[in-house]
Amino acid sequence: MLLISCPNCGSRDETEFHYGGQAHVAYPENPNALNDREWAEFLFYRDNTKGAFAERWLHSTGCRQWFNMLRDTVTYEIQAIYPMGTARPDAAPPAPESGTASTAPDSTTTGTAAPSIAATSIATSSAPASTTAPEGATK
Amino acid sequence: MADLLPEHPDFLWRNPEPKSSYDAVIVGGGGHGLATAYFLAKNHGMTNIAVLEKGWLAGGNMARNTTIIRSNYLWDESAAIYEHALKLWEVLPEELEYDFLFSQRGVMNLAHTLGDVRESMRRVGANKLNGVDAEWLDPQQVKELCPILNISDNIRYPVMGATYQPRAGIAKHDHVAWAFARKCDELGVDIIQNCEVTGFVKDGNRVVGVKTNQGTINTEKVGLCAAGHSSVLAEMAGFRLPIQSHPLQALVSELHEPVHPTVVMSNHVHVYVSQAHKGELVMGAGVDSYNGYGQRGSFHVIEHQMAAAVELFPIFARAHVLRTWGGIVDTTLDASPIVGTTPVENMFVNCGWGTGGFKGTPAAGLTFAHTIATGTPHELNKPFALERFETGALIDEHGAAAVAH
Ligand SMILES: Cc1cc2nc3c(=O)[nH]c(=O)nc-3n(C[C@H](O)[C@H](O)[C@H](O)COP(=O)(O)OP(=O)(O)OC[C@H]3O[C@@H](n4cnc5c(N)ncnc54)[C@H](O)[C@@H]3O)c2cc1C
Ligand SMILES: [Zn+2]
Secondary structure, eight states: EEEEEETTTTTEEEOOOOEESOOOOOSSSSSGGGOHHHHHHHHHHHOSSSEEEEEEETTTTTTOEEEEEEEEEOOEEEEEEOOOTSSSOOSOOOOSSSEEEEOOOOOOOOOOOOOOOOHHOOOTTTTTTTOSSSSSOOO | SSSSSOOOOOOOOOOOOOSHHHHEEOOOOOOHHHHHHHHHHHOOOOSSSEESSSSSTTHHHHHHHHOEEEEOOOSSOOOOOOOHHOOOOOOHHHHHHHOOOOOOOOOEEEEEEEEEEEEEEHHHHHHTTOOOOHHHHHHHHHHHOOOOOOOOOOOOOOEEEEEEEOOOEEEOHHHHHHHHHHHHHHHTTTOHHHHHHEEEEEEEEEEEEEEETTTEEEEEEEEEEEEEGHHHHHHHHHOOOOOEEEHHHHEEEOOOOOOOOOOETTTTTTTEEETTSSEEEEEEEEEEOOOOOOOOHHHHHHHHHHHHHHHHHHGGGGOEEEEEEEEEEEEEESSOOOOEOOOBEEEEEEEGGGGGOOOTTTHHHHHHHEEEEEEEEEEETTOTTTHHHHOOOOOOOOOTTOOOO
16 A cells, blocks of 8 residues: 655545546646547547656545646655646656656646645655555465 | 476567658557457568557566456457457467467356356356357366365355356466567568667647657658556547556465366456466466556455365465566556557557457457558448447456456
C-alpha cells in the first residue's frame, strides 16, 4: 500500500485516495478545431511512462482535494507532491531498470507560470514516505 | 488432487544465437508471441523468423495469469474472436501434441444486483445469437453446480443468479507456452531468450531492423507482443498507443482436497476463484488503480478479494494465502485488444489484452500471424484496429462482459 502525503492532511493510506491518471493534460482550447486524430489523442491517449510519471490524485475520503504527484512507476517511490496548476518539478533520475522508455517531456503542461517548485514540492527521498506491497511477490 | 500434472519436460527448444537477419521478428516471448510465431510458421510457411524475449520464455503475464478461458463476451466482434480462440483451445492439445490440461469445467459469472441480473440475461441472449454456449442459472441451480457457494440471503450481496458457460474452463498456462515453443522450434523458429529489444532501425518510415542487447538484427517485419511493455516499444518505434500499464495481482492458497468443481467469477463483490489441478485455490480480481511497471501491487487489493471470496465461500475462511504476485497488464479504455497495423510500415502490434488475454492466446496468434504475413488484418481482428480510437468504433466490453478475465 502506498503511504501518500496529502498536502492538506498529511500521510494517509492509499485506500483514502483516488487515482486520476496523467497530470497536465489540458482540455483543448478549441475542440472544434481538432481533427479526429487530435481528438482521439485527447480522449484516449495518455503517456504510459516507465519511470518518473506526473499524475493526479484525489484525497477522496479526506479533504476531497486534488493534487499532483511525481512517482516512479517501476519502484513506486513517490518523488514529489505538488499543487494542481503548478508545473511538474524536475524528474529524479530514471529508474535503474535497463534502457527503456524515456520520461516523456511534459508537452501538454498548461502554460501557466510555474511558482517556485522548491516551495511546493515535497522531496521524499529522505523520508520513508512511500511503502508498497512486499517484495518478491512473483510466481 | 485427482489430475496428475504432465511430467516436467526436458528441454523443448534450442537456444540459438540470433542470426543477422530474419523475415520477421516477434518481440516478446509470452503466449501471444509464441502463438504468433507458431501460426506464422504453420499457416504461412514463414520459418525464417525469431521470437526475442528479454527475460526467460513466458515469464511475464503468461506465467502470472489465473488461466481462465471463456468466450461469453457481449459484443459480436468480441464473441467472434474469443469463441474462435475457445474452438482452437479445444483442438490445440492434439495439434501441438501436448496435453496442457485444458479443463472445460465451466465458468459462472454471478449476479448480485438487479442491474447484474438484467445485464447477465442480456449477455446470455447475445451469446446464444453468436453461437456461444450460455445459460442463465437461478440461485438453486448455482448451488447445485457449486455446492460450496453461499447463496443465502444473509450476505451483503446475495447471489441472485449467474450466467454459465459450460465449455469455458482453465488450462496449465506454463505448459501452453512450452507446447507452442516446442512446435515453433520444430518448425525452425529461433526462440532467443535474454534478448532485449532496445530500439528499432528504420529506413524512412519503414522498420528494417531491431536493436538488441545481443546486437542489431535485420528483419523485413516486426510484430510487437510485449503486453505491459507495449507502450515502451511503441515509443522506441516513434508512435503512441492508447494503453495504460497497471499491476494486476493474484494469489493462491495451499493445496486442498477438491472442493471447487467449476470457476466462479463475481464482478460485483469482485473476486474470481478456481481450484487448480494440484488443489490450490487460485484467486484474482481487478487491477491496482495506479500505473505501474513493478510487477507488484498494493496489499489492500489482495485483502479485498480475499474478503469477497470468504463471503461467497465460507469454507475458505481457514485457507491460507501461500503466495501473491503481480503482472503488468496493458489496458485500453474499451477493454478490448489492439491487433493490427501501426503508423510504422512493416511494424505490427498485438497488445491491449489487458487483464484477459490468456484466453485469447490462440486467436491472437492466428490473426496476428495473418496480419503480419499478408500485411492486412484477418476478418476476426479487423475491428480491433488501432484506428478505432479515431473512428469511434470502440468495442466497449467494460462492464459488458462481466469481469475482465
Ligand atoms: C495476475 C494476472 C491474472 C490474469 N488472469 C487471466 C485470466 O484468468 N484469463 C485470461 O484470459 N487472462 C488473464 N490475464 C491476462 C493474460 O495473462 C495476458 O493478457 C496475456 O498473458 C498477455 O499476452 P502474453 O502471454 O504474450 O504476455 P507476456 O507473457 O507478458 O509476454 C510479453 C513478453 O514481452 C517481453 N518483453 C517486454 N519488453 C521486451 C523487450 N523490450 N524486448 C524483448 N522482450 C520484451 C516480456 O518480458 C514478456 O515475456 C491475467 C494477467 C495477470 C497479470
Ligand atoms: Zn487531504
